[in-house]
Amino acid sequence: MATAAELDAPTKPLDTFRHEARDWIEANFPPALKHAGNAMATIEGPADESADETAWRTAMGKKGWGVPTWPQQYGGGGLTSAEARVLNEELGRAGAFNPIGGMGVMMFGPTLLEYGTDAQKQKYIPDIAMGNVRWCQGYSEPNAGSDLANIQTFAEDKGDHYLVNGQKTWTSGGQWADKCFALVRTDKSQKHAGISFLLIDDMHAEGVEVRPINLISGFSPFCETFFTNVKVPKENLVGQEGQGWTIGTRLLQHERNSLSGGGGSAARMNAGNGITALAKQYRGADEHGRIKDADLRSRIIRHEMDQRAFALTLRRAALDAKSNQGPSAATSIMKNVGARITQDRAELGVEIMGMNGLGWEGEGFSSEEINQTRVWLWGKAVSIYGGSTEIQNNVIAKRILGMLDHQ
Amino acid sequence: MAVLNEEQTMLRDMAREWADNESPVTAFRNMRNAAPAEGYDSAAWSEIGQMGWGGIVVPEAYGGSDFGYLSLGLVVEQLGRNLAASPLASVGPAATAIAMGSSDAAKNDWLGKIATGDAVATLAIDEGPVHDPATIATAVADGKLSGTKEFVAEGDSADLFVVAAADGLYLVAGDEGVTRHSRTMADARSHAQIVFDHAPATRLGGTDLTQKIVDRATAVLAAEMLGMAEQAFAVTNDYLKTRVQFGQPLSTFQALQHRMAKQFTELELMRSVVEAALEAIDAGRSDIDQAVSLAKAVGGETLKLVSREMVQLHGGIGMTDEYDAGLYLKRAAVLEAMWGNAAYHRERFARLNDY
The missing domain is CATH 2.40.110.10 (Butyryl-CoA Dehydrogenase, subunit A, domain 2)
Incomplete structure (x- = not known):
């Protein structure tokens, strides 16, 4: 049977392409950027680009590999999804990253490729592929x-x-x-x-x-x-006048895909014993090495199990999709569960740190503590944006459970 | 749904069809009303034996199909949907104890009969009302086992007991030194007190066998709970669509829609953890214990939510014995407690992870 091993294993060797990608990354990726992040993909705003960053973005843009599966005629890489996975693996192996991102890549580009005229694609897509416009x-x-x-x-x-x-x-x-x-x-x-x-x-x-x-x-x-x-x-x-709702909701599917991917990365980010170590550091451990505060410990256990169940659900949905059973019904719960876990994690973090977990800025607080405050507050957005938790529940009730509108 | 191979898909579909045609909830109700001494539906069990489901985790050399625990879980899940009263969830792990720990002679004696349903084997582990495998007083001297086991599933009729003593598992066959005391419980199934008084016992070898077998039993139980939870939820969803109040089906009220969406969400998580536990067993992973505790804790809380909501969302009719909600509620509560409730497994999971 197809198992987790199959999903977790590297993609089938596409040896020729892999070597091409490896050589090209080696020749073009500025070593100084190793393990840096993609500033363009964040909504925190553009950091001033260094010369290395500009060089790397330009090289990837010209190659079309910032949007590897988009058509070459519009500046994309023209790769198959298997090749794109290999490219991703090779970027990761080299400590490199895709420097091109943002809403043009995640949401607008795929939508325009589907609904735009050739002239519109010629006008807008190459700039997105180069990472020139936000x-x-x-x-x-x-x-x-x-x-x-x-x-x-x-x-x-x-x-x-x-x-x-x-x-x-x-x-x-x-x-x-x-x-x-x-x-x-x-x-x-x-x-x-x-x-x-x-x-x-x-x-x-x-x-x-x-x-x-x-x-x-x-x-x-x-x-x-x-x-x-x-x-x-x-x-x-x-498209046509009046077609905006169809096109606009298609774009939202691309947004949801990227958000549930975000839920996945949130799950990975939160994984492990981080919160447990934090609790022992701030609240102490008993003689058996357990988190001292029994009530807090019990809630941390529930949170960790919730997170583990979520990670297994992401994996199950990915396996479903891969084995062509069609999109799993499980995908409909990702947004809400991802939000719940992110928010629970932040609430626990603030609680563990006590008053220090509510520091706003300045002296008397570690940067981790200030960050905890800000992350906690920012996290309240997660259950509101991209279709609130209540809207997601409406979607589950109506589309999956077949419950009708109130008349 | 886990990704299944062809034989697993066939097995699941066959089990579902059989459960719906031959073992609907009315069959359970009839069994309950007839109250046979064995506490299960023996005609149905004999059909299950003929279909070979008793041998799903029995090695092929001994007459089983050796499909593994995910397969057994799939079948038990389908039976659980309709509350089918069968000893299958006890028989599988007991068979594994024999396959893992006994001599070839004992395997030859028992595994074939278990695979065909001609022998019912079960686990006798706990000695009190709360699962506590760390506190076992039962002891063996000169091949004779003595101790009192409580709430032994299928204990009223089992031919064969896999018994936990302080130093590991033993096999007790036959009635010599074995006294059974029936217990009538809310779920109308067999959970007997078994008093062993110098019962001839054979040692089952292997390290940590007690834990391995209890983990397997717990994972299979979680599969039964998954089937129950999904069906309880489906029945409730159907009911809300047909029950009209204030001139509208109840299913159109958003307050109820969101309660259903919440349950659906928890059910999806439950399916993931239950299947992961069964897969971990088949893959022989080193963290089966964690996977099983995750499944039982998350699954226990979810079944609790769904079975209680089933009664509440049905309103008054959910309180009547004539309706099925009570049957699901009563069985759910028993399974929540069996092999450790959610709190027990949260604590175990925490210790395994050094929280």
Whole structure:
């Protein structure tokens, strides 16, 4: 039978490609960047690129390997998914990383490749593949959060262009973005069918105002974005007028895929005895070496088991997908369970550290303690963004359990 | 669902079909009402024997199919869905104890009969109401075993006991020195007190055999619990769609939808941990103990949630004996306690991980 060993084992040797990739990485990856992270993939904002980082991004971009499976004609790598896995393995082996990322890669690019015209793909995809532009997502509005289809930002037909007016919110990385893919209303008489998918080419143009939102964690990764009489050419419409909901929800599938991957990495990140060691360090151990506070220990055990069960569920879903049983029903629970584990972990961390786990900044606290405070507060977002826990529960009830809407 | 090979898929489908056609919940209810001394459905057990399910973990050389514990778990899960009253969950691990620990002669004597359902073997481990394999007073001197075992599943009729003594496992066959005291319990199944008084006993060898066998029994039990939990949940979901109040099916109320979504979420996690425990046994992994404790703790809490919600979400009808919810609730509570409840396995898991 196909087992965990099969999943965990390296992909089948595609020897020729593996050697090509290995040699190329060796020749192009600046050793100084070994084990550094991908600054572009974070929403914390762009760090100033070092010369090495620019060189590495440019090399990977030209090779098309930042988006290895995208078509070569638009600047992608044209690799099969098996080759892309090999490439990933080789990057990991060399201590290298993919320097190209962000919403253009994760969400917008795959959607445009599916729904865009050839001209649109030629215009936008190569820049994403090179890591030259940052995209942001113009979806949520003050009155369209969980009820996303209630968006009101209006794109008025002016013959050769649209005139866009309205307000978006929770625009991740809006203050650093060059371009925006947005859901706008082109028809006020229909809810879902009045929505269109429109590309805003310049986030710095007149009429576009971006205001960062200060969060409880002290971070400002999200913005409010105001559009006032912004002219957008007609050729920036993706698909047909009224097709925006279909295209927009397809894009959300790409987002969910990347978020549940995030749940997976959260599970790995939290794995092990980190929280146990922390508890023993701050609260002490008894004569048998056990966490001294029995009540705390009991809750840590539950948390660790929850996490282990989640990791096994991720593995099971991956095996299901691999053996072509189709997407597992288990995928529908990933977002909620991932959020619960992340938040439980942070709550435990704060509790273990006592008052030190609530330090905000400055003297008297270790950087780990300050970080614990911020991570705890930031983590409250996890059960809200990308479809709140309540929305996920609605989805499970309606789509999987077949429970109907209240009339 | 774990990724299954062809024989496992066939076995699971066959078990499901058999359980639905030949052993629906009404069969359990009839058995309960008839209250046979053995505490299970002997006609159904004889069919199970003919299908060879008694031999799923018996080596081929002794007449079994040696499919392994994931396969046994799949079958027990299907039987659990309908509360099928069979000794299969006891027989499998007891057979493994014999296969692992006894002489060829004893294997020849018993394993073939176990595989065909002609002999019922069971485990006699605990000596009190709470699972505690570390505290065992039963002792053996000159090949004679003495001690009192409590709540022995299928103890009312078993032909063969795998008995835990302070120094390991022993095989006791026949009635010499064996006295059975029936216990009538909420789940209407057999959980007898067995008094061994100088019963002839044969040593089962191997290191840590008691723990290995109890872990296997616990994993199989967790599979039965998984089947029960899934079916209890499915029945509740169906009921909510048919029961109309305030002019609408109950299933349209969001407060109830979210309670169902919560249970569904826990069930998905439960399936992962139960299958992982069974797979760990088949793979001979070194951390079977952890995998089993994870399965029993998470599975126990989930079955508890789902079986209690089954009663509550059915409302008054869930309290009636005529309806099945009570049958699931009562069996669930027994299995939650058997081989250590969730708290026991959380503590064991914690010790294994140095928490």
